[in-house]
Amino acid sequence: MKDTIYTIPVSEVFEPKEGCPLCRMRDTLEERCLEYIMGAAMMEPDVRQDTNRQGFCTDHFRMMLTRKNRLGLGLMLQSHLDYIRQEVVGAKAPILGKDKRLEKAREVDEGCYVCARIDWAMERMLDTILGLWQKEEAFRTLFSQQECICFPHYRLLAQKAQEKLPKKALPGFLEVAGGLTLGRLEALKGDVDRFCNLFDYRNAAPGPIPEEVRSSIERSISYLCARQIGDK
Ligand SMILES: [Zn+2]
Ligand SMILES: [Zn+2]
Structure with missing residues (x-):
């Protein structure tokens, strides 16, 4: 997984001084994540494993639908539906040990691969922002100039x-x-x-x-x- 695609220079987010800078940050992260999973990551098994397990929320399914890659979406759905069939609704109850089927069902139902990646990256960017706030006068000025x-x-x-x-x-x-x-x-x-x-x-x-x-x-x-x- 290429984590570097989720690193955006803070100055890039705060320089435009138009609207909410964190919305802009989220939009950029979202765009990069969607671009990645529907492109380069399509054939990466570890990403596919995560998208199979977490699925997507309605907003992000809608955004994927507007992209001109229906085959990419189809392939992702193919293995996601397979996962749900084999590991969740079609899985046999274990004879011994904990039944994890409901837990897995909740993860599919409530989770979203894109939301999870954005939240993870936002956390790190917020740490950077608060660090800069403490260290740099110039950043405090830039922050206070936001619309x-x-x-x-x-x-x-x-x-x-x-x-x-x-x-x-x-x-x-x-x-x-x-x-x-x-x-x-x-x-x-x-x-x-x-x-x-x-x-x-x-x-x-x-x-x-x-x-x-x-x-x-x-x-x-x-x-x-x-x-x-x-x-x-
Ligand atoms: Zn915002
Ligand atoms: Zn989502």
């Missing part, structure tokens, strides 16, 4: 910071990260308020709807789910 941090990634950062940062560094980090997520939340709330007010009967002729008001619903969902919804 926003979405809600799930704020939670992830805050949780990781609680575990990893020394006590004296924690409040400063939480204040900056919290400010970036709160700034976006307040702007969205303002736009959603304006959207809802359009339907107030006292606003009989509201005139043209500004773009930021029209898109406030999709953008709020994106902020809450760490996923791009709609066009913007």
Whole structure:
């Protein structure tokens, strides 16, 4: 397994200063993982063993379907279905020892190879980010210049910071990260308020709807789910 494909320079993620940097990091990791499993890794038995065992979530199956490699997906499904048949639903109950069939079924049902790889790589990148925060003034500046941090990634950062940062560094980090997520939340709330007010009967002729008001619903969902919804 080539772990190097999951290493992204932090500067590459934070330089664009557009949207949530952790969403950008996740998108890059996701893209690389999908590219890898549907390409170079197709013939690697250890990767195939993992995809057979873990399967994929609906989001990642959908993403694979949009790629022009139906045969690749077919081959992966072929051995994944075989695994489920032989090791899970079609497996005989053991005469002695623990019955692992339900455990295996849960892993297939709840697991996802792509999600697991992304989570693993994100953990390592978060460690790097918090390390840089402590060591480099320039990185603290770059971090504070981000446009926003979405809600799930704020939670992830805050949780990781609680575990990893020394006590004296924690409040400063939480204040900056919290400010970036709160700034976006307040702007969205303002736009959603304006959207809802359009339907107030006292606003009989509201005139043209500004773009930021029209898109406030999709953008709020994106902020809450760490996923791009709609066009913007
Ligand atoms: Zn995010
Ligand atoms: Zn997934």
